Amino acid sequence: MRAHRDLVYASTPEKELKLDLYLPEDLPPQPLPLVIWIHGGAWRAGGKENAPSLRLVPHGYAAASISYRLSQEAGFPAQIEDCKAAVRWLRAHAAEYNLDPNRFAVWGGSAGGHLVALLGTSGDVRELEGKLGNDGVSSRVQAVVDYFGPTRLARMSQSPSRLDHDAPDSPESQLIRATVQQNAGLARRADPLSYVSKDDPPFLIVHGDSDLTVPLEQSELLDAALKRAGVESRLLVLPGAGHGGREFSTAETMKQVADFLARHLKKR
Numbered sequence: 001m002r003a004h005r006d007l008v009y010a011s012t013p014e015k016e017l018k019l020d021l022y023l024p025e026d027l028p029p030q031p032l033p034l035v036i037w038i039h040g041g042a043w044r045a046g047g048k049e050n051a052p053s054l055r056l057v058p059h060g061y062a063a064a065s066i067s068y069r070l071s072q073e074a075g076f077p078a079q080i081e082d083c084k085a086a087v088r089w090l091r092a093h094a095a096e097y098n099l100d101p102n103r104f105a106v107w108g109g110s111a112g113g114h115l116v117a118l119l120g121t122s123g124d125v126r127e128l129e130g131k132l133g134n135d136g137v138s139s140r141v142q143a144v145v146d147y148f149g150p151t152r153l154a155r156m157s158q159s160p161s162r163l164d165h166d167a168p169d170s171p172e173s174q175l176i177r178a179t180v181q182q183n184a185g186l187a188r189r190a191d192p193l194s195y196v197s198k199d200d201p202p203f204l205i206v207h208g209d210s211d212l213t214v215p216l217e218q219s220e221l222l223d224a225a226l227k228r229a230g231v232e233s234r235l236l237v238l239p240g241a242g243h244g245g246r247e248f249s250t251a252e253t254m255k256q257v258a259d260f261l262a263r264h265l266k267k268r
Contacts, residue, residue, distance in 0.1 A: 001022055001023070001024065001025055001054075001057055001058075002022065002023040002024070002025055002027075003020065003021075003022050004020065004021040004022075004023070004097070005020045006018045006020065007019050007020070007021060009066070009085060009086050009089035009090075009133075010082065010085045010086075010089065010132035010133050011132075012069060012074070012078075012082075012132065014069050014073040014074055014078075015069065015073065017066075017067055017068065017069070017082055017085065017086070017132075018048070018066075018067050019048065019064050019065065019066040019067065019086055019089075019090070020048055020051070020064065020065045020066075021062065021063070021064045021090075021097060022053075022054055022057050022062065022063045022064070023057070023062050023097065023098065024057055024058070024060075024062075027098050028060070028098075030100075030267075031094065031098050031099055031100035031101075031103075032060065032061060032062040032098055032099055032100060033060070033061050033062070033099075033100055033103035033104075033105070033261075033265035033266065034061065034062045034063070034064060034090060034099050034100070034103065034104050034105070035053040035056055035061050035062070035063050035064070035105045035106075035107055035261060035265075036053070036063075036064045036065070036066060036086065036087065036090070036104065036105070036106045036107070036141075037051035037052060037053040037063065037064065037065040037066070037106075037107050037108060037112070038065075038066060038068070038083060038106060038107070038108035038112035038115045038116050039051070039065070039108065039109075039111075039112050040108065040109045040110030040111045040112040040113065040244075041070075041110070041111055041112075042071075042110070042111055042171035043070060043071040043079060043111040043114075043171055043174070043175045044070050044071045044072055044171060044174060045070065046070075046111070046112075047067065048065040048066055048067050049065070051063065051064075051065035052107070052249065053065065053107055055254070056258070056261070059258065060266070061261070061265070062097065062098070062099055064086075064090060066082075066083065066086040067082075068082035068083055068086075068115070069082055071171070071174045071175045071177075072174070075175065075176060075177035076175050076176050076177070076186075076189070076190045077127075077128050077130070077189070077190070078130075079115060079175070080115060080118050080119070080122065080128050080130075080190075081128065081129065081130025081131075081132060082130070082132065083106075083115050083116075083118075083119055084119065084128065084129055084130060084132075084139035085130060085132035085133060085134070085139075087104060087106075087119065087138075087139045087140075087141060088133065088134035088137040088138070088139050089133065089134055090104070091104065091134075091137050091138060091139075092134045092137045102142065103142055103265045103267075104140075104141045104142055105141060105142060105143035105144065105145065105261055105264070105265055106119050106120070106141050106143075106144055106145070107144075107145035107147070107257070108145075108146065108147065108149065109147035109148060109149070109244065109248070110147070110148055110149060110150075110213070110214060110243065110244070111149070111150075111171070112147075112149070113146040113147045113148055113149020113150075113214075114149035114150045114151065114190075114192065115149070116141075116144050116145065116146055116149065117144060117146045117149050117151060117192035117203070117205075117222060118190075118192045118195070119139070119141050119144065120141060120144035120146075120192070120200055120201050120203060121192045121193075121194075121195040121196050121197070121200050122192075122195040123138075123139065123140035123141070123199070123200070123201075124140075124197065124199065125195055140201070141201055142201050142264060142265065143201050143202050143203075143204075143260070143261060143264040143265060144201055144202070144203045144204070145203075145204045145206070145257055145260065145261070146203060146204070146205045146206070146219070146222070147206050147207075147244075147248060148206065148207045148208065148211055148213075148214050148218075148219065148243060148244070149192070149214065149218070149219075150172070150214050150218050151191060151192045151193050151218045151219065151221055151222040152191050152193050152218060152221055153165070153172045153175075153176070153180050153187040153188075153190060153191055154180050154181060154184060154187045154188070154191075155217065155218070155221070156172060156180070156214070156215065156218065157180075157181075158215075158217075159215030159216075159217050160212060160215070161212055161213060161214075161215060162212045162213055163213060165180065166179065166180050166181045167179075172187070175190060176189075176190055192222060193221060193222060193225055196222075196225045196226055196228075196229050196231070197229055198229045198230045198231065200226065200229065200231045201231075201264075202231065202232035202233070202260075202264055203222070203223070203226055203231065203232070203233040203234070204233075204234050204236065204256070204257065204260040205219045205222060205223050205233065205234065205235045205236065206219075206235075206236045206238065206248060206253065206256075206257075207219040207235065207236075207237055207238070207241075208237070208238045208239075208240070208241025208242050208243065208245070208247060208248075209237050209238065209239055209240070209241065210240055210241060210242050211241070211242050211243045212242065212243065213242075213243035214243060216237065219235055220235065223235040234260070236253075236256055238253065
């Protein structure tokens with residue numbers, strides 16, 4: 001496997017934004033589909049290391065994993081602006097790294113699941129693009145794998161949870177730099193559900209039915225909204241699974257992810 005680590009895709013006042021890109025050792029003559037991993041960590045922790053997308057490289061994919069500004073460094077929409085900038089950078093450099101710019105997927109968990117869902121639903125939302133380079137290059141993606149990401153911040157507290165999602169120091173409040181219930185407009189701006197439209201890419205949404213951090217209802221709401229809009233969406237509920245854990249990396253779950261990506265990214 002060829003590893004290109006710490007490629008700078010944008011610079012911000014807070015920090016340089018970097019990504020890692022992984023390619024097969026022997027590059028095929030045809031450009032590769034790309035799967036971009038976006039890490040979780042409540043928008044305030046985590047990093048681009050140990051991306052599960054690396055498992056796909058031996059199966060005919062390129063894989064990337066990106067960093068983004070955390071909530072203590074910058075408030076929303078900095079996080080989605082960074083993700084969109086990374087997609088634009090990778091698309092702008094597709095020829096250099098033998099990537100197919102028309103076959104990009106994103107995959108993320110928890111806060112990363114929120115960001116990949118938002119990438120999927122906000123492909124046509126100019127006010128979330130930001131100004132971090134490669135203007136005029138599309139930030140749209142062609143498939144989304146969302147692992148238990150928040151989708152409607154103001155409803156997080158309406159289901160059983162270990163967290164008080166409405167508290168001033170909750171991950172959601174820190175993301176938008178305001179308490180969620182008292183700032184509905186700011187919260188809705190960060191909701192993937194706010195931007196669902198008929199031209200969104202296909203989604204695979206995976207969630208545990210025992211998740212006490214991000215309620216299962218969050219994924220049910222997104223799945224239903226996508227289907228109402230006529231977008232292909234599948235919600236895979238893992239019995240007994242909590243917020244992450246081994247159930248999300250079993251052979252069967254990974255096969256579901258691989259089959260979904262192959263159906264939408266592999267040329268026939």
